[in-house]
Amino acid sequence: MERNIERIRKDFPVLKRKVHGKPLVYLDNAATTQKPRIVIKAMNDYYEQFNANIHRGIHTLSEEATLAYEESHKKTADFINASSDEIIFTKNTTESINLLAYSLAQQLKKGDEILITEMEHHSNFVPWQQMALKYGFKLNFIPVKKDGMLDMNHASHFFSKKTKIVSVSHVSNALGTINDVRQITKMAHEVGALSIIDAAQSVPHMPVDVKKINGDFLVFSSHKMCGPTGIGILYGRRFLLDTMEPFLFGGDMIRQVTKEKTTWNDLPWKFEAGTPNIAGAIGHSAGLKYLQKIGLEKIRKHEVSLTKYAHEQLGKLKGITIYGVPEGEGKGGIVSFNLDNIHPHDVATILDTEGIAIRAGNHCAMPLMKVLGIQGTSRASFYVYNTFEEIDKLVAGLQKASKIFG
Amino acid sequence: MDMYMEEILDHYKHPHNKGTVPNPGLHLFDSNPLCGDEQEVFIQLDYNQNNNNNNNNYNKTAIKELKFTGKGCAISIAATSMLTDELRGKNIEEVLRLPNKFVLDLLGVKVSAMRMKCALLGLKTIQKAIIQYLGGKEYE
Numbered sequence: 181m182e183r184n185i186e187r188i189r190k191d192f193p194v195l196k197r198k199v200h201g202k203p204l205v206y207l208d209n210a211a212t213t214q215k216p217r218i219v220i221k222a223m224n225d226y227y228e229q230f231n232a233n234i235h236r237g238i239h240t241l242s243e244e245a246t247l248a249y250e251e252s253h254k255k256t257a258d259f260i261n262a263s264s265d266e267i268i269f270t271k272n273t274t275e276s277i278n279l280l281a282y283s284l285a286q287q288l289k290k291g292d293e294i295l296i297t298e299m300e301h302h303s304n305f306v307p308w309q310q311m312a313l314k315y316g317f318k319l320n321f322i323p324v325k326k327d328g329m330l331d332m333n334h335a336s337h338f339f340s341k342k343t344k345i346v347s348v349s350h351v352s353n354a355l356g357t358i359n360d361v362r363q364i365t366k367m368a369h370e371v372g373a374l375s376i377i378d379a380a381q382s383v384p385h386m387p388v389d390v391k392k393i394n395g396d397f398l399v400f401s402s403h404k405m406c407g408p409t410g411i412g413i414l415y416g417r418r419f420l421l422d423t424m425e426p427f428l429f430g431g432d433m434i435r436q437v438t439k440e441k442t443t444w445n446d447l448p449w450k451f452e453a454g455t456p457n458i459a460g461a462i463g464h465s466a467g468l469k470y471l472q473k474i475g476l477e478k479i480r481k482h483e484v485s486l487t488k489y490a491h492e493q494l495g496k497l498k499g500i501t502i503y504g505v506p507e508g509e510g511k512g513g514i515v516s517f518n519l520d521n522i523h524p525h526d527v528a529t530i531l532d533t534e535g536i537a538i539r540a541g542n543h544c545a546m547p548l549m550k551v552l553g554i555q556g557t558s559r560a561s562f563y564v565y566n567t568f569e570e571i572d573k574l575v576a577g578l579q580k581a582s583k584i585f586g
Numbered sequence: 587m588d589m590y591m592e593e594i595l596d597h598y599k600h601p602h603n604k605g606t607v608p609n610p611g612l613h614l615f616d617s618n619p620l621c622g623d624e625q626e627v628f629i630q631l632d633y634n635q636n637n638n639n640n641n642n643n644y645n646k647t648a649i650k651e652l653k654f655t656g657k658g659c660a661i662s663i664a665a666t667s668m669l670t671d672e673l674r675g676k677n678i679e680e681v682l683r684l685p686n687k688f689v690l691d692l693l694g695v696k697v698s699a700m701r702m703k704c705a706l707l708g709l710k711t712i713q714k715a716i717i718q719y720l721g722g723k724e725y726e
Contacts, residue, residue: 523659525621529589529701541621555622555657584590585660 185482188474189565191216202535205570210353210381210514210561211539212403215467219406222466223459233455235432249458252465253448259468260398261389262415265447269456272412273380274303276399277347279414279427279451280376281307284345286425290316293342295373297322297330297359298551299352302544304378308347322348322364324551328355328504336367343373350382354543354559355504356487356514358382365395374420380404381512384471385563386480396420402460407467411460414451421447428453471564479564483513486562486571490515493575499582503557513562516543519578522585524558530581536574588695590660597664602671605653614715618703623658625666625711631678647678654708661693661701666708668692678716684709 189195192214197204206214226248232241234249253264270276288294294308298321312319320338323331339346346368350361365375375395382388383398384405390398397420402411416424426433426444430453435443444450471479484507491507494500499520505511519527524540531538541556542549549556560574605628612629632650652670656663669689673681689709690697697705 525623525659525701525704526590526661529661529698546622549622585595 184474185565185567189567191218191470192565193217193220195565199535199537200533205534205536205573207560207562207566207570207574208537208539209563209566210404210543210559212409213384213406213563214565215408215463216406216470218470219408219463219466223408223463226459226462234458235449245458248462248465249456252461255465255468256413259472260383260415261391263418266415266418266421268414268416268421268448268451269461270412270414270451271410271457272403273378273399273401274412276412276414277304277376277378278307280347280397280399280416281311282427283424284374285311285315285317287423288315288317288344291318291342292344293318293320293338293340295320295322295338295343295346295368297348298324299328299330299355299357299545299548300347300349301353301378301380302546304347304349304376305547308345317344318342321547324548326552328352328357328552329510330357330359332360332363335364339367339371339373341371343368343371345376346373347376347378349378349380350388351379351385351512351514352504352545352548353381353514354545354548354557355516356381356512356561357505358510358512361395362393365393369394381514385476385483385512387476390415402464402467405467406470407464408457408460410457411464418447421451426450426453430454432456474564482564483562484508486566486568487511487513487515489568490560490562490571490574493571494578497575497578497582500578503552503554514559515561516557516559518554518557519581520585522581524556526585527558527578527581530584531574531577534573534577534580536570536577538574589697589701591695594660594664594693594695597667598660601654601663601667603653603667604655606655607651607653612715612719614711614718616707616711616714618658618662618707620703621659623656623662623704623707625654625656625658625662625707627652627654627708627711627715629712629715632675649673649676649678649681652712654711658707659701659704661697662704662707665689665693665705666711669708669712673712678719682713682716682720684713 194214230241230244232245234246253267256267257264322335325331348364351358361377368375376397377395379398379400383400396417398415400413403409433445433453435445488507501518503516528540539559607628607630610628611631615626617624630651632648
């Protein structure tokens with residue numbers, strides 16, 4: 181892998197750039213990843229060579245655009261071992277979860293319970309909280325322990341006949357914890373609840389098979405896996421999607437419209453109202469192809485090595501606190517830390533002057549920060565193109581921050 | 587690196603006007619939702635600038651004493667520390683009309699766009715407190 185990294189880096193135009201006169205060290209991949217040239221080219225080709233609206237257009241350009249758009253559904257389905265009609269394109273993971281929240285809420289009744297965890301991103305938190313407030317559902321939380329793991333010993337009593345939806349992140353965006361979503365799904369199904377997996381931080385980084393996890397729904401975003409912004413994915417079991425009411429109404433999602441009523445289109449189009457992000461879907465498709473060519477197993481292995489190295493090297497720094505689970509198989513490529521009592525924003529600004537991009541703050545997980553008793557963290561997150569040398573630069577940047585604030 | 591000049595770090599490590607004042611005439615807690623920085627300002631007013639303290643004369647009220655508490659990054663704490671040094675004796679309407687540049691000049695460094703909200707948290711909190719006190723939407 182190491183020898184390949186230099187070749188992989190050449191595929192990403194932005195990695196050549198300098199920031200404040202220093203080579204860019206991009207360690208903010210949990211927020212969004214960089215894009216390889218073939219993704220940018222695929223989108224350009226669409227706009228330059230076959231730009232047209234999809235479906236129903238009886239002309240060559242429209243046919244080409246439709247085929248490319250539908251090919252993207254197929255590729256996405258293959259990527260996670262699902263079928264094309266079980267893949268719905270949304271705007272992002274957040275919209276995918278909102279679609280589920282709004283649509284599934286109509287099937288619940290007052291007093292029903294929804295179970296999430298204390299480590300959820302706000303996008304898998306606020307939609308459920310708001311549905312609970314609006315319809316009188318009860319929202320429960322699997323607690324998080326100080327070590328960043330879910331407290332599964334105390335989780336079982338949150339699963340009851342009243343539990344209708346269990347929605348859990350596969351990998352925590354703030355800490356990198358990998359949750360046993362297969363086990364949680366099993367517990368959900370035992371009480372007759374639906375299982376939703378927020379896979380925004382897992383599908384880009386490791387092989388994910390929806391049949392193995394056995395969850396009912398799984399959501400993620402293209403822009404966190406080499407694809408463009410503006411494409412989110414919702415996977416759902418066909419028979420469940422069939423029973424659900426649409427989230428958005430309009431063109432493309434209908435079968436027949438009269439003044440009195442409307443019948444819905446087939447899956448997945450029933451949930452894709454209006455002209456979709458065609459260029460985005462085509463770029464997404466190219467991104468999937470790119471990742472498959474490298475291989476998800478290899479990407480995962482590389483990230484495990486980088487994370488292990490980052491733990492070792494950062495761990496040597498005076499005044500460092502690393503949050504969450506130890507590096508290894510139970511952790512994604514995310515290292516969340518604080519240095520002395522320097523505010524994460526100050527750490528990020530100093531690193532930026534060295535050309536190093538990290539994220540600082542509460543990572544859209546304010547309830548989790550409260551559990552950990554902190555205001556925020558600095559977070560370095562890795563991807564296929566990161567190198568050990570870049571982690572050395574991160575360490576040097578942190579030493580500089582310590583010196584300034586020392 | 588010019589955002590972290592000695593003077594800013596000094597204000598951050600030893601902020602001026604940190605604390606509370608008894609019976610504040612103005613008091614407001616505010617936060618920056620993006621980063622979670624929090625500040626709470628406590629202001630004592632000096633009504634002596636006018637003899638009859640009625641609503642029509644509020645605009646002659648001045649700041650007698652002010653303190654702040656909170657947690658945040660070096661830029662937000664240093665900015666509020668420097669700003670609070672400047673406001674004693676100032677008429678509250680004058681404070682309400684202070685431009686952002688007033689704080690940026692006090693800091694004396696180039697503040698990047700992403701950190702602008704940090705630099706201005708203190709000023710905005712104080713101005714919001716004054717707006718609340720004046721009770722007038724017209725000031726917003």
